[in-house]
Amino acid sequence: MTDEPDERSGRRTGRIRVLVAEDQSAVRAGLVLILRSAADIEVVAEAADGEEAVELTRSLRPDLVLMDIQMPRLDGVSATRQIVEDRLADVLILTTFDLDEYIFGALRAGASGFLLKNTEAQGLLDAVRTVAHGEGLIAPAVTRRLIAEFAAPSPVRSPDAPDPAVLDVLTRREREVLVCLGQGLSNAEIAVRLCMAEATVKTHVSRLLGKLDLRSRVQAAVLAQELGI
Secondary structure, X not given: OOOOEOOOXXXXXXXXXEEEEOOOHHHHHHHHHHHHOOOOEEEEEEEOOHHHHHHHHHHHOOOEEEEOOOOOOOOHHHHHHHXXXXXXXXXXXXXXXXXXXXXXXXXXXXXXXXXXXXXOHHHHHHHHHHHHOOOOEEOHHHHHHHHHHHOOOOOOOOOOOOXXXXXXXXXXXXXXXXXXXXXXXXXXXXXXXXXXXXXXXXXXXXXXXXXXXXXXXXXXXXXXXXXXX
């Protein structure tokens, strides 16, 4: 965002700077039109493929990349992984596809949110604001898929399943916050659940992400689900 830094969140106050990555020009134009209808959102660039999205994000450093999944040269999941690993911006995935391979691929790549393209315009704007201010967001339809997947009785879901010992670095309070993240609670909801100030919740979330080497609260939620906590 533009203007002065916000000491509490580490972000800048003001307008949310967004890069739109979508290979279909008509769809991209529609997304840009919706985003530009909001006074607090600025579209800084458009990308027609994943490679261009990564290059533009590296040079322009937007607050958020609105990323399509299926694109030429470099798909959205791979582009998201590069952007997040280099800590260039948050990524909000927007796609017509809700197949598990895309959902889990995007989330494990570090996406901070996942929306389907049938989301209403206001829902898209709200999602951009939510992710830009540090809150993870997953479309309700996708959340149901995630819950169904993690509730499955299979004892082994993935050869990359995390070791429960990774949580040993967390304090008791940080574990409680992680459990809440796994349940999809917002910072405000966690504050009420655990009887603490919202600013304290943000601090705990930041610390546990650092200790677990995670890049977003959505990744933390996926980890909590995978560990069954």
